[in-house]
Amino acid sequence: MLIAIDPGHGGKDPGVVVGNYKEKDINLGIALKLREILLDKNISVVMTRNKDETVDLQQRCNIANKNKTDYFISIHCNSFTVPSANGTETYAYPRSLAGRNLAQYVQNEIVEMLKTTNRGVKYESFYVLKRTVMPAILVETAFMSNPQNLDLLLQKPEVFAEAIAVGLMKLLQGTDYKQVDDIEKLQMKGIINKHYDPKSFVTWGEFASVIIKILEGTK
Ligand SMILES: [Zn+2]
Numbered sequence: 001m002l003i004a005i006d007p008g009h010g011g012k013d014p015g016v017v018v019g020n021y022k023e024k025d026i027n028l029g030i031a032l033k034l035r036e037i038l039l040d041k042n043i044s045v046v047m048t049r050n051k052d053e054t055v056d057l058q059q060r061c062n063i064a065n066k067n068k069t070d071y072f073i074s075i076h077c078n079s080f081t082v083p084s085a086n087g088t089e090t091y092a093y094p095r096s097l098a099g100r101n102l103a104q105y106v107q108n109e110i111v112e113m114l115k116t117t118n119r120g121v122k123y124e125s126f127y128v129l130k131r132t133v134m135p136a137i138l139v140e141t142a143f144m145s146n147p148q149n150l151d152l153l154l155q156k157p158e159v160f161a162e163a164i165a166v167g168l169m170k171l172l173q174g175t176d177y178k179q180v181d182d183i184e185k186l187q188m189k190g191i192i193n194k195h196y197d198p199k200s201f202v203t204w205g206e207f208a209s210v211i212i213k214i215l216e217g218t219k
Pocket of ligand 1: 008009015016023076077
């Protein structure tokens, strides 16, 4: 199991700035803590950045795609012109069932552990969700523009990290690893051409192609 962690912004791009606080730093703090927690659980991690540096959006996707990570988790903070706006929301790519599942688990855990307002799981074609080939989510942890939320982000970054990790673990526990391995074997034998999510559906067209490949391969 290999997870890509993407701390939003960095280097020349600070993201949201409130007073002396920059989103890029808060995102990185949560991301590094998340990496530590996952490594402790024997889950491998690749980071799109692990220090304060400029990494463009396509580079972030390339890092995950090249490493063939199983999931992609992008970490951000929200902001709005009105300081009363607050809470947590998690994004998945439209119609990505696996992405939606992960988003829901992570969203539930953050709201549960940090008692933030539940703004729900949403769908958006954000660049890093669109250009990554694996199930991907973008977590808007809380609002830097809301004083109470900013306090949470500054004082409990490790709880945000823990919540994301627990959400991911709960999703993985529901995944049948034997099936994941079987799918990988079929892919290596050239019978299917992608690493499919075990819970995704097969069309008749794909089914026919698989049967033909098996029949022709056994001649
Ligand atoms: Zn951001």
